Amino acid sequence: MRLKPFIIVAIIGLAVHRAVAESSPTNSFGIYLFADSEDSREIASNWMSRALAPTPVISEADIVTYTFTNHLMTLTPEAAQRISDFDMHHRLEETFVIVVNGERIYRGAFVSFLSSHLNSNLAALPSITLWGKRQFTIYTNLPPNSLPIERAYSAPFSETEPDPRSDDRIRRALEMLHKLK
Numbered sequence: 001m002r003l004k005p006f007i008i009v010a011i012i013g014l015a016v017h018r019a020v021a022e023s024s025p026t027n028s029f030g031i032y033l034f035a036d037s038e039d040s041r042e043i044a045s046n047w048m049s050r051a052l053a054p055t056p057v058i059s060e061a062d063i064v065t066y067t068f069t070n071h072l073m074t075l076t077p078e079a080a081q082r083i084s085d086f087d088m089h090h091r092l093e094e095t096f097v098i099v100v101n102g103e104r105i106y107r108g109a110f111v112s113f114l115s116s117h118l119n120s121n122l123a124a125l126p127s128i129t130l131w132g133k134r135q136f137t138i139y140t141n142l143p144p145n146s147l148p149i150e151r152a153y154s155a156p157f158s159e160t161e162p163d164p165r166s167d168d169r170i171r172r173a174l175e176m177l178h179k180l181k
Contacts, residue, residue, distance in 0.1 A: 028173045029063070030056030030099050047107045052097060057086070057110075064145070065181040066174045071126075071149040071165045072142065074181075080145035086130055088112060096128075098164075100173045106164035108149065126151060126165050 035051040062079030066072070075083065088094045094110040108126040126149050142148070149165055174180045 027059070028101055028177055029060040029170070029179075031058040032056045032097050032099055033094060034097070047095070047097060048104055052099070056099070057096065058083070058147075060173075060177050060179065063174075063177075063179050066179045067181045068166070068171055068174070073147045073149070074143055075145045075147055077145060080147075083130070083147060086110065088130065095125075098170065100167075100169045103169065105167050105169060126163075 032052040034047075035053050058073070058075070058079060062075050062082075064074045064076055066074075088110065093112070095107055096110060097107050098105045106126065108128065110130050111127045112130055128147060128149055151163070171180070
């Protein structure tokens, strides 16, 4: 008889623990901005050591699915709205860093739709073009709330210069998070 209250408390405790664990992000994947703004010409030399913002612009919790073959993220409606409202403070480019399990994998750039047509300091980096309020209506052939990470300007990646978006650490993290499509 004395075991019955203990069993009930244990079951409730496990249920609460599981609910909290499922709703909390693990910080396995994130797209971060730098903590301080700096001229993009200076970023190439120090992007691995510069301080990142404390929270990601896009976290694993914001991603519904990620199609690894074409690097297309489908975001939650809340994250899609946040990206639509993203303010680059009158800059044409904003550098981001993809972080997986605390490790910086590659840098890329949020670019305004204007700078996506200009010669850029960040030309060789993967990019996410920001279209403001039209963000999720400009690509009518994509699923709703989808955000592609595209190759900007330069020729395709080669065997000597592999595509950083296809890094296996990213694939494994997204697979563990059940985000891969």
